[in-house]
Amino acid sequence: MSAATSATHPALRDPLARRRLGWVVTALVLLxxxxxLAEFHPATLMAPANVQVMGNFLRGFLPPSVAPDxxxxxxxxxxxxxxIATAGIALAFVVALPLAFCATRSLSVSAIGPANGRWRxxxxxxxxxxVMVLLRSIPEIVWALLFVRASGLGPAAGVLALAIxxxxxxxxxxxxxxxATDARPARALLQAGSGRxxxxxxxxxxxxxxxLVSYTVYRWECAIRAAVVMGFVGAGGLGQLxxxxxxxxxxxxxxxxxxxxxxxxxxxxxxSLVLRKVLA
Amino acid sequence: xxxxxxxxxxxxxxxxxxAMGVVASFRYLAVxxxxxxxxxARHRMARFVVEFFPPDLSPDFLRKxxxxxxxTLAVSLLGTAIPMVVGGLIALPAAGRFGTLPKWIARSLLxxxxxxxxxxWASLMVLAAGLGPFAGTLALALHTSGVLxxxxxxxxxxxxxxxxxxxxxxxxxxxxxxxYGTLPLIAPxxxxxxxxxxxxxxxxxxxxxxxxxxxxxQMLYFHLSLFQxxxxxxxxxxxxILVLADDSLSGWARRALGAQAH
Numbered sequence: 289m290s291a292a293t294s295a296t297h298p299a300l301r302d303p304l305a306r307r308r309l310g311w312v313v314t315a316l317v318l319l320x321x322x323x324x325l326a327e328f329h330p331a332t333l334m335a336p337a338n339v340q341v342m343g344n345f346l347r348g349f350l351p352p353s354v355a356p357d358x359x360x361x362x363x364x365x366x367x368x369x370x371x372i373a374t375a376g377i378a379l380a381f382v383v384a385l386p387l388a389f390c391a392t393r394s395l396s397v398s399a400i401g402p403a404n405g406r407w408r409x410x411x412x413x414x415x416x417x418x419v420m421v422l423l424r425s426i427p428e429i430v431w432a433l434l435f436v437r438a439s440g441l442g443p444a445a446g447v448l449a450l451a452i453x454x455x456x457x458x459x460x461x462x463x464x465x466x467x468a469t470d471a472r473p474a475r476a477l478l479q480a481g482s483g484r485x486x487x488x489x490x491x492x493x494x495x496x497x498x499x500l501v502s503y504t505v506y507r508w509e510c511a512i513r514a515a516v517v518m519g520f521v522g523a524g525g526l527g528q529l530x531x532x533x534x535x536x537x538x539x540x541x542x543x544x545x546x547x548x549x550x551x552x553x554x555x556x557x558x559x560s561l562v563l564r565k566v567l568a
Numbered sequence: 569x570x571x572x573x574x575x576x577x578x579x580x581x582x583x584x585x586x587a588m589g590v591v592a593s594f595r596y597l598a599v600x601x602x603x604x605x606x607x608x609a610r611h612r613m614a615r616f617v618v619e620f621f622p623p624d625l626s627p628d629f630l631r632k633x634x635x636x637x638x639x640t641l642a643v644s645l646l647g648t649a650i651p652m653v654v655g656g657l658i659a660l661p662a663a664g665r666f667g668t669l670p671k672w673i674a675r676s677l678l679x680x681x682x683x684x685x686x687x688x689w690a691s692l693m694v695l696a697a698g699l700g701p702f703a704g705t706l707a708l709a710l711h712t713s714g715v716l717x718x719x720x721x722x723x724x725x726x727x728x729x730x731x732x733x734x735x736x737x738x739x740x741x742x743x744x745x746x747x748y749g750t751l752p753l754i755a756p757x758x759x760x761x762x763x764x765x766x767x768x769x770x771x772x773x774x775x776x777x778x779x780x781x782x783x784x785x786q787m788l789y790f791h792l793s794l795f796q797x798x799x800x801x802x803x804x805x806x807x808x809i810l811v812l813a814d815d816s817l818s819g820w821a822r823r824a825l826g827a828q829a830h
Contacts, residue, residue, distance in 0.1 A: 328705060
């Protein structure tokens with residue numbers, strides 16, 4: 289069993305070797321300008337000054353800070369984060385509902401037969417889709433930054449930012465779910481002369497409700513994470529506390545906040561599991 | 569009948585709890601939404617918005633924007649390509665290939681990496697590597713390694729063991745077994761996960777700059793801090809274009825891949 293024979297024997301040669309080598313070389317050639325653009329200098333990580341700063345900071349992580357007044361602040365920030373996420377999702381739901389209702393093709397009256405308003409309906413639906421895309425296209429944290437800068441709002445900036453971005457997302461997914469469910473019951477209702485709201489409630493919702501609820505709850509979970517992250521640009525809650533602790537190099541507080549954040553995410557996970565089970 | 573009623577009661581109770589939670593949230597935040605629409609606040613908002621127009625479209629500034637966009641793209645690409653390798657390496661023990669203890673160590677490592685949001689990693693990396701795109705790249709890479717590692721490990725666990733068993737019976741070594749038995753099976757799925765993550769990372773890379781991770785985000789933060797709204801408006805436009813292009817390209821790619829798979 290020598291390497292030479294296995295390499296030369298035609299039956300043992302890898303037929304794809306050359307192509308794979310080509311891909312690897314191409315990737316490496318493409319990688320070079322990328323590393324340059326991203327200012328990829330791993331050596332900076334080892335620079336003595338950076339190592340010292342990081343070392344001191346990390347040493348501060350243990351033990352986590354449990355000073356009573358800090359814990360009080362932490363509790364308030366946690367509640368604020370939860371409240372931002374919940375209020376934000378509630379507003380987003382209010383934004384999403386009419387958008388999704390208008391954009392769903394299964395609820396089109398003109399689609400069930402010849403009607404005058406056909407092009408009008410189409411224009412309205414397309415318009416609603418464009419609004420959804422526009423709402424979604426700017427990340428929530430950018431809205432939060434703008435609101436914080438515009439009006440000095442703290443947590444309210446987070447709520448509004450969530451309402452805008454998540455409103456667009458919920459609307460898009462709601463209308464997708466509604467269009468993916470069987471349209472025949474709704475069509476039948478519309479053909480029998482019922483209104484669109486009735487067709488939605490009795491034709492589409494009974495089938496789609498489960499999925500709609502579980503998606504909304506999932507988004508609430510995401511909103512908690514987003515609410516934390518938005519704090520970094522000044523929108524209150526755990527993120528803002530974390531930002532302050534990081535800027536002040538208070539390692540003990542950073543680790544306490546991180547632990548609370550982890551617990552919060554796990555709690556949200558558990559709650560959403562229960563909610564989905566009960567509501568579905 | 570009773571179970572139906574029981575379900576109904578539970579559902580209604582749940583709705584009541586949710587409604588209470590929403591009301592409590594608004595009250596806790598004590599947001600004065602009415603105040604937002606008062607005369608003075610409205611004027612201030614209007615002034616702020618008006619200052620964004622017209623966006624700064626001078627060639628010099630556009631060149632800067634172009635560079636920052638490229639930087640954002642580079643950060644997102646590296647922040648996805650590095651995890652493909654690192655996540656793949658951690659996924660091997662996490663899929664239980666080297667015994668139980670390495671499996672649990674690798675799993676908890678992946679969970680740890682994944683549960684810290686990118687923006688938090690970025691603020692930490694700014695301390696470790698200084699301001700700039702390198703910190704952003706590291707932050708993206710750390711979080712994405714956790715995500716991809718877990719997804720890869722799941723693919724590995726779900727892959728059929730038969731090809732590898734066959735190769736073993738023919739006398740192939742462990743490396744050859746993996747590369748020719750299992751890897752071809754899971755490669756398309758792993759590539760799909762990676763592309764999906766890249767799509768998300770492009771969005772994320774545009775905002776990592778808020779805490780000093782380079783690219784468009786850092787520009788936006790910088791110009792907003794100096795109250796240069798015209799420049800900030802151009803950055804916002806560039807961000808929106810990048811995100812929209814990302815959305816439509818990935819949608820197109822997904823359709824193309826899906827069509828190929830069928």
